[in-house]
Amino acid sequence: xxxxxxxxxxxxxxxxxxRLAVGIDLGTTNSxxxxxxxxxxxxxxxxxxxxxxxxxxxxxxxxxxxVGQSAKEAAPTDPMNTIVSVKRLMGRxxxxxxxxxxAAYEYAGEESSVPRICTEGGDVSAVEVSAEILxxxxxxxxxxxxxxxxxxxxxxxxxxxxxxxxxxKDAARLAGLHVLRLLNEPTAAAVAYGLDKxxxxxxxxxxxxxxxxxxxxLRLKKGVFEVMATAGDSALGGDDMDRAIARWIMAQAxxxxxxxxxxxRRLLHEARRVKEMLTDADETSVEITRMDNTVWxxxxxxxxxxxxxxxxxxxxxxxxxxxxxxxxLSIDDISEVVxxxxxxxxxxxxxxxxAFFNKPPLVDIDPDKVVAVGAAFQADIxxxxxxxxxxxxxDVIPLSLGLETMGGLVEKVINRNTTIPVARAQDFxxxxxxxxxxxxxxLQGEREMVQDCRSLARFSLRDIPPMVAGAARIRVTFxxxxxxxxxxxxxxxxxxxxxxxxxxxxxxxxxxxxxxxxRDSMDHASxxxxxxxxxxxxxxxxxxxxxxTAALQKDxxxxxxxxERAGIDQQMDSLQTVRQQDDIEAIKLAIxxxxxxxxxxxxxxxxxxxxxxxxxxKIEEFES
Amino acid sequence: xxxxxxxxxxDRIKIFLENRGKGVGLRLGVKTSGCSGMAYVIEFVDEINxxxxxxxxxxxxxxxxxxxxxxxxxxxxxxKRDGLNEGFEFNNPNVKDSCGCGESFTV
Numbered sequence: 001x002x003x004x005x006x007x008x009x010x011x012x013x014x015x016x017x018x019r020l021a022v023g024i025d026l027g028t029t030n031s032x033x034x035x036x037x038x039x040x041x042x043x044x045x046x047x048x049x050x051x052x053x054x055x056x057x058x059x060x061x062x063x064x065x066x067v068g069q070s071a072k073e074a075a076p077t078d079p080m081n082t083i084v085s086v087k088r089l090m091g092r093x094x095x096x097x098x099x100x101x102x103a104a105y106e107y108a109g110e111e112s113s114v115p116r117i118c119t120e121g122g123d124v125s126a127v128e129v130s131a132e133i134l135x136x137x138x139x140x141x142x143x144x145x146x147x148x149x150x151x152x153x154x155x156x157x158x159x160x161x162x163x164x165x166x167x168x169k170d171a172a173r174l175a176g177l178h179v180l181r182l183l184n185e186p187t188a189a190a191v192a193y194g195l196d197k198x199x200x201x202x203x204x205x206x207x208x209x210x211x212x213x214x215x216x217x218l219r220l221k222k223g224v225f226e227v228m229a230t231a232g233d234s235a236l237g238g239d240d241m242d243r244a245i246a247r248w249i250m251a252q253a254x255x256x257x258x259x260x261x262x263x264x265r266r267l268l269h270e271a272r273r274v275k276e277m278l279t280d281a282d283e284t285s286v287e288i289t290r291m292d293n294t295v296w297x298x299x300x301x302x303x304x305x306x307x308x309x310x311x312x313x314x315x316x317x318x319x320x321x322x323x324x325x326x327x328x329l330s331i332d333d334i335s336e337v338v339x340x341x342x343x344x345x346x347x348x349x350x351x352x353x354x355a356f357f358n359k360p361p362l363v364d365i366d367p368d369k370v371v372a373v374g375a376a377f378q379a380d381i382x383x384x385x386x387x388x389x390x391x392x393x394x395d396v397i398p399l400s401l402g403l404e405t406m407g408g409l410v411e412k413v414i415n416r417n418t419t420i421p422v423a424r425a426q427d428f429x430x431x432x433x434x435x436x437x438x439x440x441x442x443l444q445g446e447r448e449m450v451q452d453c454r455s456l457a458r459f460s461l462r463d464i465p466p467m468v469a470g471a472a473r474i475r476v477t478f479x480x481x482x483x484x485x486x487x488x489x490x491x492x493x494x495x496x497x498x499x500x501x502x503x504x505x506x507x508x509x510x511x512x513x514x515x516x517x518x519r520d521s522m523d524h525a526s527x528x529x530x531x532x533x534x535x536x537x538x539x540x541x542x543x544x545x546x547x548x549t550a551a552l553q554k555d556x557x558x559x560x561x562x563x564e565r566a567g568i569d570q571q572m573d574s575l576q577t578v579r580q581q582d583d584i585e586a587i588k589l590a591i592x593x594x595x596x597x598x599x600x601x602x603x604x605x606x607x608x609x610x611x612x613x614x615x616x617x618k619i620e621e622f623e624s
Numbered sequence: 625x626x627x628x629x630x631x632x633x634x635d636r637i638k639i640f641l642e643n644r645g646k647g648v649g650l651r652l653g654v655k656t657s658g659c660s661g662m663a664y665v666i667e668f669v670d671e672i673n674x675x676x677x678x679x680x681x682x683x684x685x686x687x688x689x690x691x692x693x694x695x696x697x698x699x700x701x702x703x704k705r706d707g708l709n710e711g712f713e714f715n716n717p718n719v720k721d722s723c724g725c726g727e728s729f730t731v
Contacts, residue, residue, distance in 0.1 A: 003704060003711025004666050006640055006650065012665045037711070038640040039668065047708065144708040 003146060006038035011385060019150040021180060021383035022141045023188070023375025026130065026154055026168065028087040029210035029237075031055045032369060033137040034376035035145060036385070041192070041373045044144045052368060053140075057132045058082040059121030065132045076261055080105065081119040085211065086133075088234070089115075089126035090171075091164035127171045134175035151180035153379040155371050158184040158216045158227045180382040186216035187225045188374030189340045193362050195220065201335035202228070204323075206353055206361065208316060209341040211237040215320045217327045217334075224419055229326035231319035236312065238275075238343035244308045245271035245300070253288050253296035263291055278302045279345050306348045313352050320356055337361040342368045401456075401478055401486060404441035406431055407539035408450040409532060413478045416446065423479040427493075430474070431543070433550060434466040438474060442488050442501070447524065448532040459501040461490040469547070530584075537587040541579040544591055545572055548598060551605065559604040571597045627652060627679060627686055627696055633703040633712060634682030641684070644668060649678070649685030652701065652714075653692035662695065664714055 022044075025032045030052040034043040043051045050069070058071035059081050066074070075082040083105070089097060094107055094115040106118040116123035134154075141149055154177075156168050165182055172179045183191075186205035190196060195203055200221055207214040214232040218225045246267040249255070255263065270288050277284035283301040290296060324331065337357045343349060344367045353361050365373060380386060402412035405428070414424050430438065438461045445453030464472055473493040480486045489500035548568070556565060575590040629637065637650055649672075653665035669687050672678060677693055679686040688696060699716040 003706060003709055003713055004664060005711050006637070007665075007667045009651070009667050009670055012655070012663075012667055038636070039644045040640055044708070140708065144710075146706075146709040146711070 008039070008386060019383040019385055020141075020145045020147050021150050021376075021379035021385070022137075022145075022152050023183075023372050023377070023379045024134065024137055024152050024154045024177075025185070025188070025369075025372035025375060026087065026133065026156075026171075027055055027209065027371075028085050028212050029055060030368070031133050031137060032372040033141050034369065034372035035141065036376050036380040037145075041376045041380075043369045043372050044140055046140055053133065053136060055086065055133055056082060056084045057086065057129045059119035059124060061120045063121065065121065067132050067136045076265065081121065083117060083119075083124070083129045086126050086129040089117075090130065091160075091167035092126070127167050127174060130168065130171035131174035134172055134177060138175055138177055149177065150383045151178040151379065153181050153183050153188075153375040153382065154179060155183050155185045155188045155375050157214060157230075158186050159214075159230045180379055183375055183378055184216075184225070184227060185340070185371050186214070186218055186227070186230075186338075188371045188378065189338045190218060190220070190225065190336075190374065191377050192365055192370045192374035193336070193338055195336060195338070196225070202327075202329060202333050204320070204334045204337045204357060205340055206316070206320070206337060206344065207232075207340035208343040208349060209237050210239050210343070211235065213237060213316050213319065215316070215323045217323050217329065219327075226419070228329070229323040231323040231326065233315060233319060236315055237341075238346075240312050241275055241309045241343065241346065242268050242271040244312065245274055245305065248300070248304075248308055249286060249288055249296075249298075252286075252298055253290060255288070255290060259291065274300055275305065275346065278305050279347060302347065309346070309348060313346075313349055316349075317352060317356055320353075331356070331358055334359070338370070339363045339367050340370050399444050399454075400446055401480070402443055402453075403476060403488075404443060404450050406542075407535040409535050409539075410443050410445070410448060410450055410453050413476070414480065421480060423477060425475050425477040428474045428476055429470050430464065430467065430472040431469055432546065433468050435469065435472070436464045436466055437462045438464065438490070440476065440488065440490050440499075440501075442478075442486070448528040449535070452524070452528070456486070457488070457501050459488075459490075459499055461492065461497065461499040463495070463497045464492045465495050469543075534582055534584050534587075537584050537591075538579055541575055541587050541591055544594060545575060548572065548594070551601075555605060555608070556601075559601055559608065564601065567597050568594070568601065627681075627688060627699045627701070629681045629684065629686065630700060630702045631682070633701045634684055636703045636712075637684050638682075641668070646670065648672060649687050651676075651687045651689075652696060652699070653689055654695045665692070666701075666712055 020035070022033050022035045025034075032043050032051060032053065034041055045051050046053070053068045054072040056068065056071040056075055058066040058074050058078065060066070071082055072084070075084055092115070097107065097115050108116045108118050108123045114125050114127075116125050117129070138149060138152075152172065154168060154172055156165055160168070168182060169179050185207065189205050189207070190203050195201070198220065201219075203218045203220060205214075205216045205218065207216070212232065212234050213236040214230060216230045217228045219228050246264075249267055249271060250257075250259070255267070259267070267288060270286065274284055274286055278300070281302070283299055286298045286300050288296050334357055337353060337359060339350070339353070339361045344353075344363070350361060350363065400412045400416045401414045402410045405411045411426070413426050414422060428438075439458060440461060441450070441458045442456045443450060443453040444456050447453050461474065464474070475491050475493055477489045477491075478486065479489070487500060487502045489498060491498040552568070560568070571590070571594040575587070575594050578586040578590045641647055641650070647668040647670055649669050651665065651667045651669045654662045655665055656662060669685075672687055673689065675690050676687050677690060679688070695718055696714075696716060697718065699714050699718075702713045702715055704710065704713050
C-alpha cells in the first residue's frame, strides 16, 4: 500500500512516478539521510530509532561489511579491519595517505594506483568504504519512503577539491545512488535556515563536529552562494572535549595512565554523558568504576567544565579570524552565523562564537541534522517536487558549452565551472556572400573538434538579409538557468530575425561520460591544438578560394589576360591540393602564394570598383 | 456527503500546515491517471476555487472539488506507519479495485 504525502498546490505527481529524493550528509564521524515529506524536512531513523549512522565500516573474513554502530564498537579492538573517518581518505593517493595520521592502515598496490586498504575481508578503496555507508542510508531511505530513490544530494566540505568530489560521486554511483548534485556543507546549512531566500548577505558557518572544525564564509549574491574563505582544524572537535573531561575524572578518581581499553572506554563514555548533561544543567554527578571495581562518585559544574575545555574552544576562534581576513571582511560584514555540528550545543561554544561575531548565532535546527536537512530541501527541488519559483541557484557547469564554427571547430561560449544561472553572448558572421541562413550546432565538451564533443542540438537561423560575407552580425546567446536548462538564441542584429532552441545539457551526459570527456580533453590537449590549427588554415584556404572564384566569375575576363589567369588558376590548384593534406605550414604558404599572384588583379578590381562608384558624379561631390 | 480525518491524520496535517507557514487547508481529490484509472490528490491549498466544497474536521479545512466529491464521499483519511515508511492513506468505501501499490484505483 502506498502511503501518500501532501504536495504543493498543483504539484501532485502521476502515480508510480513519485520523485523520491533525499539529502545525505556523508560525515567524517557520522552520516545522515533526510527527506522532505508534506513540506517538512526530516532526517530518517533506522529501525532502532537512531538518526545518526556512525561512518565506520568493518571488514571481516567471509562476511559482508558491517556498517555503523556495531562497527564503531569494534573499532578499538579491531582497528586494522575497521575503517573510521574514511572521509579523510577520499580522493587521496598513497603518498598523501602515508603522511596522514588518521589513515594508519595497511595499504596494498602500487604508488600510482588507487590506494587500497588491506583488511581481513579483502582490499578496499576509500570509495568502496564510503559506498557501504551510502548503501545503508539508501536502504533506510527506500524503506522509509516506500520506493526507489530518484536521486540524492550529497554534501561535501567546501574545501573538497575535484578529486575528492569525484571520489564522493563515484562512491554514490557504486551505492546505486543517482547524484542530483554535490552540495557544499556550509551551503546546505545556510539553505536549511532558508538563508538562500534572502537576496544578499555574508554568512559564517561554524561547524564543530566530533573530530573536525570548519569555518566557512559564504557570500550570497542573487541566490548564488559563493565560498569566500574556509579555515579550520582537521583535528579538533567534541572528542577532544571528552578527553579533557576524562582526564579530569581520572585525576579525581585516582586512575592511572595505564588504564586498560575497557576502562578508557568507560571514562570517555562517562565524560561524554557529563558534557551532554551540562548543556542544560549547571551541575551533574559523575560516576566511574575503577579497575578494582570500586566506584568513584563526584560532581562537575558547568563552570568547571568550561575551564577544562576553554583552551579547545579558544582554538576555534583563530581560524574564524583567519577566514575573515582571507575573505577580506570585518566582523561587521557578517550578516548571519550558523551553528553546525553536535559540539556547538556546548553552551560555552555558543558564548564564545557570539562574543567573537558580535551577534547571536542561529541554533534552532538540530546542529547534527542541519546539513542533511539543507541537502534534503535542495534534493526536493532538484527532483522537481516544488513549483518553479522555488528553484535554487547553486551549481556550476560541468563541461563547456559552445557551438560549431566553420571547419568543424568548436567555439566555446560558456566555460566549464561557470556558476549558473549564466548568460553569454558572442557575435558571429556569415561566411559567404549572400548567405541567408545559418545552421547553429550546440556542443558540450572540452575538445577543439566537433566530433570529439557531445552534440546537444541543432537549429537554423533563416531569412538573414543577403549581404557580403562578413557583413551580417549574428549574436548567439547561451543561457543556462538554475536547473541546468540551456537555451540558445540567435539573432541577426540589423534585421532582427531570430531563432532559438532549448536543451538540457545535464541530461545529455552521464557523469561517467563527463569524466571521460574531461580526461580525453587533457589527454588530447596537444593533438587537439594541432587539429584546430590545421582546420583553421583549411577554412582560411577555402575562404580565400571561394572569394577568388566568385570574383573571377564576375570580372576575371575584364581585368586579366590569359597568362595572368593561368598563373592564378595554377596557384589555386596547388592550394587545393595542399589543403587536402595536413601540413599546416604548406597551406599557409600556398595561401600566401595565391594572394601574391592575385595582388595585381585585386588592385585593378579595387580601382575599377572605385571608378564605377564615382562615374556619373562630379568631383566636387566627393570633396566635402 | 462527507469526508473525515482520523485523529493521527489531523495531528500530522496541523504540523505540516504550521511548518509550511501559509495556506488555508488541505485539498483532497482524484484525477484520472494511473494504472487503474484514478489517482488521489493530496495538496496544500492557497486558494479556494468556486467549485470547491469546504468541510471542517478537527479544526482543519478540507477542500474538495465537486467532481472529486462523487468519488470520495465517505472517505476517511488516515496517517499510518508501516515499518519505516509513513504517510497518508485514503480509506475510500467507493473503491472497487486498486492497483497493487494502491496509488490508483477504480470505482
